[in-house]
Amino acid sequence: MPALDLVIAAGVAFVAGVVNSIAGGGSLILFPTLVALGLPTVAANVTNSVAQWPGYLGGVAGFRAEYAGQRSRLIRLGLVALAGGTTGSVLLLTTPSGAFDLIVPVLVLLASLLLAVQPLLTRRLPDEGDRPRRDPAWLYVALFAATVYGGYFGGALGVILVGVLGVALHRLKLANALKSALSAVTATVTLVVFGLFGDVHWDVVAVAAPVNLLGGFLGARIATRIPTGPLRLLIVTFGVAVAVYLFLRR
Template identity: 80%
Template sequence: MSALDLLVAAAVAMIAGGINSIAGGGSLILFPTLVALGLGTVEANVTNSVAQWPGYLGGVAGFRPEYRGQRSRIVRLGLVAVLGGTVGSVLLLTTPTEAFDVVVPVLVLLASSLLALQPLVTARLRRQDDDAAAGDPVWLYVALFLATVYGGYFGGALGVILVGVLGLALHRLKLANALKSALSAVTASVTVVVFGLFGDVHWGVVAVAAPAGLLGGFVGARIATRIPTAPLRAFIVCFGVAVSVYLFLRI
């Protein structure tokens, strides 16, 4: 990649990190950018996963006040995320590139659709939101495992899925949003280890995109409650649908 390509990757990674903290769906911006810069779909996916990892850590730092009293819950759910992320990332590396090329347009379209439906899910969760302590239903662990398998395999709009699952289970939307960042970070950490050891990661992109994503994730978490997310979400959804159509045509 040229210096200009790396600069573009860094700029988009910073935006993606902020988007992940504010509305979710940052992968729908960075992944197709890396493909457009010349990476193969699998290489772009693993590079995207590794590069965005610091952005998730920035989001966790920004939501830190929300984690008071949640240590045991984070540990329990985090262990499930480790298992799911491992299964998903290993599945990606053992899937033929040709098969992933066929599946990825569907995944991008699915992620875009989930992001579009997020306001409906959020509205429902807000109506049932309360501050009462809630236990963790058994189905939450099953749903979380399946969600993080998806996150390890592709990861687009994983945050949207996690907010929906956690919100429905815990009836606390603010806590669900904070836990989403923590569990996304856990899943991303697993993919960093697996992809870093066994995946075809473009480390030049990671070197510039990772710190940019960290900054974007932290800033995004700090301003998540201060800016309107609807226009940003609409742009990401439209962009994701366009990317999906493009990838379909490439098959």
């Protein structure tokens, strides 16, 4: 990729990291940018997944205190996320690229709409504080389906996970913390699978991954100081526009 394009990719990756920490939806910015810079959609998707991996680790570090007493649950749910993420990643690499081109506008639109309704969803989720609650059986099925989606595309995966975990556990703060851990597991799976077998553009990853991590760190520092509503609206509008563009270019 030309040097100027790499500079653009790095700048957008930084913004994506900031956005992920503040409102979520960074993939809806970086992925279409890589497509606009000339990467095929599948290559843009796998490169985007690998480049944003460091940001998920920062999220896990920020929730360390919330994981106290959750070791067995983290292992159980982490194994499901491992299986789901692997399945989704393999599906992406083994199905025809034309199939991904066909479905990606729908996925981008779905991710944008999920991001739009996230505040409404989280307000409606019950939160029963620290009262222990057993995992319902359906949680594992829903989590597997969500992480298959995460391995295949991943946009707004965090929104889906918060919804599923919040409804299942009735503990919104814990759901948010577990979301970061399970997103990290899914992202690590995609890093390994796409890194070994996918068409990753490593020059883009080399410049995008460090600044994405930096953006995520800085975004976390300013997240409480700026309103997320206008930023969320901007990202959703951009995501819908991208979905329309991807649909028209097929």
